[in-house]
Amino acid sequence: MNRDSADRMIASVPVAKIRIGERSRSLREDAVVSLVESIKSVGLQTPISVQVDVLSRDECYLLVAGLHRLEACRRLDMAHIDARIINLDKTERRLWEIAENLHRTELTALERSDHIAEWVRLAEERRKASTIVGPKTAKAQLAPLGRSHRGGRPDQGINAAVRELGVDRTAAQRAVKIAALAPDAKAEARALGLDDNRSTLLEASKASSKEAQIRALRENAARRACRHDVAAASERRLGAAVSAVKRLSEDELGAFADWFEAFRAVLSEQALSNDRDAKVSTQSRWTMRI
Numbered sequence: 001m002n003r004d005s006a007d008r009m010i011a012s013v014p015v016a017k018i019r020i021g022e023r024s025r026s027l028r029e030d031a032v033v034s035l036v037e038s039i040k041s042v043g044l045q046t047p048i049s050v051q052v053d054v055l056s057r058d059e060c061y062l063l064v065a066g067l068h069r070l071e072a073c074r075r076l077d078m079a080h081i082d083a084r085i086i087n088l089d090k091t092e093r094r095l096w097e098i099a100e101n102l103h104r105t106e107l108t109a110l111e112r113s114d115h116i117a118e119w120v121r122l123a124e125e126r127r128k129a130s131t132i133v134g135p136k137t138a139k140a141q142l143a144p145l146g147r148s149h150r151g152g153r154p155d156q157g158i159n160a161a162v163r164e165l166g167v168d169r170t171a172a173q174r175a176v177k178i179a180a181l182a183p184d185a186k187a188e189a190r191a192l193g194l195d196d197n198r199s200t201l202l203e204a205s206k207a208s209s210k211e212a213q214i215r216a217l218r219e220n221a222a223r224r225a226c227r228h229d230v231a232a233a234s235e236r237r238l239g240a241a242v243s244a245v246k247r248l249s250e251d252e253l254g255a256f257a258d259w260f261e262a263f264r265a266v267l268s269e270q271a272l273s274n275d276r277d278a279k280v281s282t283q284s285r286w287t288m289r290i
Contacts, residue, residue, distance in 0.1 A: 010047055013083040015074055018050060018061045027071060031106070035072035044069060047082040049096060061085070064093050065100035091122050091129070098122075102165060109178070110186060110195040116161060116172055117179030123160040174202055182210035185217060192221040192244065218247050222256050226263065 038045075048066025063070060064086060073081045088096060098119045101107065107115065158172045167175075178201045181189070185204060189195045194217055204216040225241035248256055 012080040015081050018063050020063050031068045032071050047084045050083045065097045095122050108196040109198040113175035113178035116175035120157040120161050124157045177205045181205050184210050185213035188214045188217050215252050
């Protein structure tokens with residue numbers, strides 16, 4: 001198949017001939033299972049995106065976007081899959097994959113931020129490259145996604161993301177800040193179940209060091225776990241609270257202990273206030289009965 005004629009056409013491609021390569025995100029089992037059932041019922045509704053591997057002697061394709069759809073078809077033992085065959089350079093392939101993930105896949109706040117931030121970085125690389133090869137290449141390659149450049153000149157990073165991805169400017173700026181979290185802090189956020197809490201991630205991103213970011217995340221997790229009424233808390237909630245507190249360092253534990261004492265004092269004051277209100281209310285009703 002001629003490389004130029006194959007650009008952006010839809011074809012039935014042998015599943016066994018598609019090479020996955022490095023991906024921006026891993027498979028989600030629940031998403032694959034759901035797609036398997038959907039394809040069984042109504043077939044594959046949206047083609048995957050591939051590119052001809054020009055370095056291979058045999059017919060071979062590089063997966064650009066559609067990892068979950070491809071895996072679902074493999075599990076169904078499908079020999080061929082509908083694919084949009086595109087012709088992009090490495091940067092544009094990555095931009096395409098990120099754009100599809102952002103618009104088609106459920107992502108956590110951390111994953112979404114990482115995707116947007118990478119898109120912003122790659123868009124800036126593309127802008128710099130366009131000063132050498134010209135802006136028409138970038139404009140033409142993104143056309144299949146239903147997005148185009150106005151005026152024929154690529155914008156910088158966030159401006160391009162706002163226009164081409166359709167994300168809010170403030171959201172894009174916050175995503176870049178969250179994505180700048182240290183890798184260890186991101187791992188900690190996932191371990192604490194905070195990777196889908198945008199406000200907490202943004203707050204942690206304000207810290208100047210990896211250690212400070214991790215401390216902010218741990219303290220937030222401990223506070224969130226203890227905000228529930230301990231007297232009525234389920235075993236699961238108590239377990240989450242204990243787990244979060246155990247992750248605190250000695251210094252962090254001291255700071256948390258101070259916060260918890262203040263928190264208990266507030267609860268005690270609220271309880272006394274409620275008790276006084278209840279007594280007043282009871283006395284009023286008794287007087288009315290007399």
